[in-house]
Amino acid sequence: MKSLKILIMTIITIGSIAGGVSVAADDELVFVSWGGSYQSMIRKAIIRPFSRDTGIYVLEETDPNTAKVKTMVDSGRVTWDVITDGEMGVLRAAKAGLIERITPAMVNQDHVYPKMKNAYGVPSEVFSTTLAFSTEEFPDGSSQPTSWADFFDVNKFPGKRALRAAPDTVLEVALIADGVPLDQVIEVLKTPDGLDRAFKKIESIRPHVALWYNAGGQPVQALGSGEVVMAMGWNGRFQTGIERGLPIKIVWNGAIAELGFFMIVKNAPNKGAAVRFLNQMVSPKSQAEFYKHASYGPVTPEAWDMIPNNEWSRLPSSPDNLTKAVFLDAEWWVENDVELRERYQAVISK
Amino acid sequence: MGKSNIFSEKNRGPLLALAPLLIMLLVLFVWPIAGIFESSFGEDVFTLTSYQRAIGSEVYRQIFYNTLEIAAVVTIGAIIVSYPFAYVMATVSPSMVKLLTFVVLLPFWTSALVRTTAWVILLQRRGVVNVGLEKVGFIDEPISFLYNFSGVLIGMIHVLMPFMVLPLYGAFRSIDGRLLQAAKGLGAGPWRGFIRIILPLSAPGVAAGGLIVFMTSIGYYITPSLMGGPKETMISQQIAYHMQEQLDWGMASALAVILLITTLSIFAIFQKYFGFDKMFSGQDTGEPLRQGDEKSNIQRLVFNISATLAAIFLIAPILVILPMSISETPFIKFPPNAFTFEWFENLYYDPRWSRAFFTSLEIAVMAVVISLFLGTSAAIGLSRLKSRMKPIIEAFVMTPLIIPPIIIAVGLYSFYAPLEMLGSSLGLAIGHALLATPFVFIAVRASLRSFDQNIELAAIGLGANWFTMFRRIMLPSIWPGLMAGSIFAFITSFDDVILAIFLTDVRSRTLPRVIYEGVKYDTDPTIVAVAAILIFVSMVVLITNLILERRK
Numbered sequence: 001m002k003s004l005k006i007l008i009m010t011i012i013t014i015g016s017i018a019g020g021v022s023v024a025a026d027d028e029l030v031f032v033s034w035g036g037s038y039q040s041m042i043r044k045a046i047i048r049p050f051s052r053d054t055g056i057y058v059l060e061e062t063d064p065n066t067a068k069v070k071t072m073v074d075s076g077r078v079t080w081d082v083i084t085d086g087e088m089g090v091l092r093a094a095k096a097g098l099i100e101r102i103t104p105a106m107v108n109q110d111h112v113y114p115k116m117k118n119a120y121g122v123p124s125e126v127f128s129t130t131l132a133f134s135t136e137e138f139p140d141g142s143s144q145p146t147s148w149a150d151f152f153d154v155n156k157f158p159g160k161r162a163l164r165a166a167p168d169t170v171l172e173v174a175l176i177a178d179g180v181p182l183d184q185v186i187e188v189l190k191t192p193d194g195l196d197r198a199f200k201k202i203e204s205i206r207p208h209v210a211l212w213y214n215a216g217g218q219p220v221q222a223l224g225s226g227e228v229v230m231a232m233g234w235n236g237r238f239q240t241g242i243e244r245g246l247p248i249k250i251v252w253n254g255a256i257a258e259l260g261f262f263m264i265v266k267n268a269p270n271k272g273a274a275v276r277f278l279n280q281m282v283s284p285k286s287q288a289e290f291y292k293h294a295s296y297g298p299v300t301p302e303a304w305d306m307i308p309n310n311e312w313s314r315l316p317s318s319p320d321n322l323t324k325a326v327f328l329d330a331e332w333w334v335e336n337d338v339e340l341r342e343r344y345q346a347v348i349s350k
Numbered sequence: 351m352g353k354s355n356i357f358s359e360k361n362r363g364p365l366l367a368l369a370p371l372l373i374m375l376l377v378l379f380v381w382p383i384a385g386i387f388e389s390s391f392g393e394d395v396f397t398l399t400s401y402q403r404a405i406g407s408e409v410y411r412q413i414f415y416n417t418l419e420i421a422a423v424v425t426i427g428a429i430i431v432s433y434p435f436a437y438v439m440a441t442v443s444p445s446m447v448k449l450l451t452f453v454v455l456l457p458f459w460t461s462a463l464v465r466t467t468a469w470v471i472l473l474q475r476r477g478v479v480n481v482g483l484e485k486v487g488f489i490d491e492p493i494s495f496l497y498n499f500s501g502v503l504i505g506m507i508h509v510l511m512p513f514m515v516l517p518l519y520g521a522f523r524s525i526d527g528r529l530l531q532a533a534k535g536l537g538a539g540p541w542r543g544f545i546r547i548i549l550p551l552s553a554p555g556v557a558a559g560g561l562i563v564f565m566t567s568i569g570y571y572i573t574p575s576l577m578g579g580p581k582e583t584m585i586s587q588q589i590a591y592h593m594q595e596q597l598d599w600g601m602a603s604a605l606a607v608i609l610l611i612t613t614l615s616i617f618a619i620f621q622k623y624f625g626f627d628k629m630f631s632g633q634d635t636g637e638p639l640r641q642g643d644e645k646s647n648i649q650r651l652v653f654n655i656s657a658t659l660a661a662i663f664l665i666a667p668i669l670v671i672l673p674m675s676i677s678e679t680p681f682i683k684f685p686p687n688a689f690t691f692e693w694f695e696n697l698y699y700d701p702r703w704s705r706a707f708f709t710s711l712e713i714a715v716m717a718v719v720i721s722l723f724l725g726t727s728a729a730i731g732l733s734r735l736k737s738r739m740k741p742i743i744e745a746f747v748m749t750p751l752i753i754p755p756i757i758i759a760v761g762l763y764s765f766y767a768p769l770e771m772l773g774s775s776l777g778l779a780i781g782h783a784l785l786a787t788p789f790v791f792i793a794v795r796a797s798l799r800s801f802d803q804n805i806e807l808a809a810i811g812l813g814a815n816w817f818t819m820f821r822r823i824m825l826p827s828i829w830p831g832l833m834a835g836s837i838f839a840f841i842t843s844f845d846d847v848i849l850a851i852f853l854t855d856v857r858s859r860t861l862p863r864v865i866y867e868g869v870k871y872d873t874d875p876t877i878v879a880v881a882a883i884l885i886f887v888s889m890v891v892l893i894t895n896l897i898l899e900r901r902k
Contacts, residue, residue, distance in 0.1 A: 034867065034870045036867050036868050036870055036874055037872045037874065038870075062867050063851050063867065066595065066597055067593050067594045067760060068851075068852060071763050071767065072767070075767045077767050077768070092596070096597050165580055210475075211497050212580050216872075217682075217872070217873040218576070220681075220682055221682045222474075224683050225475075225476060225477070226475065226476045240872065244678065244682060244683070245679065245683075246682055246683060338598075342407060349412070349579075349580035349581045349583065
């Protein structure tokens with residue numbers, strides 16, 4: 001008798017757990033991003049105004065990692081509508097058939113910087129990989145690094161360096177340091193000779209690299225503690241360090257700019273709401289909200305009219321910073337990433 | 351001989367006891383993972399391209415080599431650091447044992463990121479250790495502890511020590527102290543007694559702990575990627591990269607299959623020469639060891655100093671976390687420029703953290719209960735099984751330890767999705783139990799060795815039914831194994847982030863997942879406050895416990 005009771009209880013429990021999974025309604029949208037301060041920025045700048053204006057309830061989830069999206073789409077049980085990722089993530093997801101194509105009829109992107117557009121995602125922000133140095137080591141008034149050439153010149157600026165443990169963005173800056181003009185970097189990188197040149201340059205700095213980092217916080221910590229005197233890293237992370245009083249200065253010259261995107265998952269249950277959400281996100285008004293919460297640059301020139309002039313210098317897509325930047329060619333990287341990673345790993349672990 | 355047929359009458363009971371675990375492994379582990387492995391031979395047509403790439407490339411060979419080398423050295427290092435510590439633990443008063451257990455388990459109350467940052471603060475070029483050594487005059491130039499092999503060793507041994515200390519402690523506890531007295535009586539000096547008696551009798555504990563540490567190390571990659579350099583790249587990192595970023599599941603599973611085969615071969619060699627069966631001591635506990643007159647003063651001193659150093663090694667990063675938690679810049683500057691309670695305030699105002707904490711606790715408790723049942727039942731069943739299949743079943747039960755968790759996670763995800771079990775606490779608890787059961791199995795199996803089957807037969811002969819016998823006789827004797835197993839199961843669940851990422855949603859997020867989200871795009875200092883509170887709470891629990899015990 002007792003075991004029967006336990007059996008029934010178990011069935012009821014399992015049933016209630018299963019029943020607890022809610023079915024998506026029309027006035028609902030499931031938005032999935034990376035959590036932390038990034039998602040809270042999106043919540044304040046986009047989600048709240050969107051829900052207020054449209055009455056659509058946005059259910060937030062976290063961690064849209066692509067393996068999960070693939071399993072979801074493959075199993076035919078899609079519960080997510082909008083996900084976010086970098087440009088390489090968009091291209092890979094598109095190639096694997098995990099996201100919807102976005103037509104001009106769906107989302108109006110006429111006002112977006114032309115070279116930021118992508119057929120499968122709507123750009124949300126610009127972030128950059130930049131050079132930064134310790135002002136304790138190279139104080140104002142003395143000679144300070146101003147370019148990637150200085151980063152690779154240990155005679156002029158002695159001390160340890162920090163570089164990323166993955167090749168994308170590192171190969172680009174190696175070519176800039178080797179004297180390739182900004183507007184030719186991507187072109188040169190795509191040639192076998194250009195690649196050899198980049199790897200050779202990296203080999204030359206290898207003995208002076210104290211940290212090959214995997215996590216975005218590491219170069220900031222290493223600069224702040226004096227472990228290294230110069231580092232490459234994301235502008236937003238360096239900015240946080242500066243705001244917290246660390247002796248760090250960012251060099252925008254030769255910054256490698258990248259894009260963040262919003263995408264619609266294949267067979268999303270609330271595609272209509274998702275389309276409205278993306279339209280709102282890319283509108284100049286929403287775009288001009290981001291700078292208040294983080295050092296990301298807008299993807300539309302019209303947003304600048306609404307951003308105070310004194311904030312421009314720390315945002316990667318401001319007209320001034322953009323002229324000194326190179327955009328990462330995500331398409332080329334997606335094609336070549338695995339092979340180059342293997343080669344890079346071999347070079348840096350020698 | 352009845353040994354040949356596994357389905358003979360005699361084996362019915364043992365097989366029944368093994369059945370729950372075997373069925374669970376087949377349904378939740380083998381079946382879903384087989385689907386992923388299938389893709390290592392190509393999606394549509396059969397091909398070995400992925401294997402050719404994985405084996406043919408110098409880079410992956412190097413990474414495989416790194417992985418095995420790191421796992422081996424970490425295992426040896428863990429044995430060296432843990433041995434005196436566990437020995438002292440086995441010879442001190444019960445309240446001291448509690449204190450030392452607490453010290454060993456401390457690293458688990460902090461996320462990998464906080465732990466690593468604490469080590470960075472201690473070990474960097476201008477860190478506490480280097481500055482200290484320079485002031486004392488031991489060194490002129492700072493030592494590079496970090497972003498190289500030594501960084502990886504320090505970080506991994508620190509967190510894997512419990513897996514070494516607890517089996518060793520069990521082995522020392524089962525050594526009859528009278529043996530040493532007898533040796534002394536027969537004229538053996540203290541070192542000779544140690545080498546001829548303690549060392550061989552504790553060898554099974556070393557083997558059990560070593561096996562667990564080695565297997566667990568192989569799947570690690572977060573600590574090495576944050577504290578090591580490019581030379582310390584490990585294979586799980588590559589598997590995760592191909593799976594999550596490249597969506598190349600063929601390559602990911604080819605690498606995983608190679609890893610699995612390599613590890614199982616090592617396991618088989620180990621089995622052949624050391625024997626899983628012989629690994630656990632079969633001694634009856636007589637008089638426990640004591641730190642008493644049977645050892646010379648020098649010997650005692652050596653052990654006590656080594657154990658103290660090991661304790662300092664375990665505690666040092668934890669001590670850094672407390673000032674970090676009230677620093678304005680916990681991740682980037684130490685000593686702090688300015689102090690603040692902002693991170694604790696965040697914790698108070700944001701219900702996410704406490705909710706996640708209780709979810710984690712709930713899931714860990716469920717995982718402990720499930721894995722205790724499955725692991726214990728399987729260990730008893732296997733010890734009574736008479737069949738040539740025994741070593742194979744044994745190896746099979748251990749496989750969840752070897753498969754990279756990301757592959758288990760994807761397998762479970764695709765299994766749960768149609769059942770609508772994604773996001774349920776029970777689903778994650780079952781996943782954790784899958785990872786934790788091998789630990790319980792090993793620990794219970796070890797303590798069953800010291801259980802004399804004749805007592806079992808005697809009790810049943812005297813009219814006790816099997817369950818009375820189990821409760822009154824077997825349970826007390828395997829109790830230490832159950833405790834060690836529960837601790838392993840608990841920390842496995844409480845520390846897991848990979849399964850949690852796949853199997854939970856916003857409502858059922860666990861603490862490690864919330865922490866992980868806090869550091870994906872930036873480093874949320876609130877996680878240091880979380881670590882400080884967890885350490886503080888566990889300290890309070892320990893101290894209350896000690897005081898209450900003294901009153902008794």
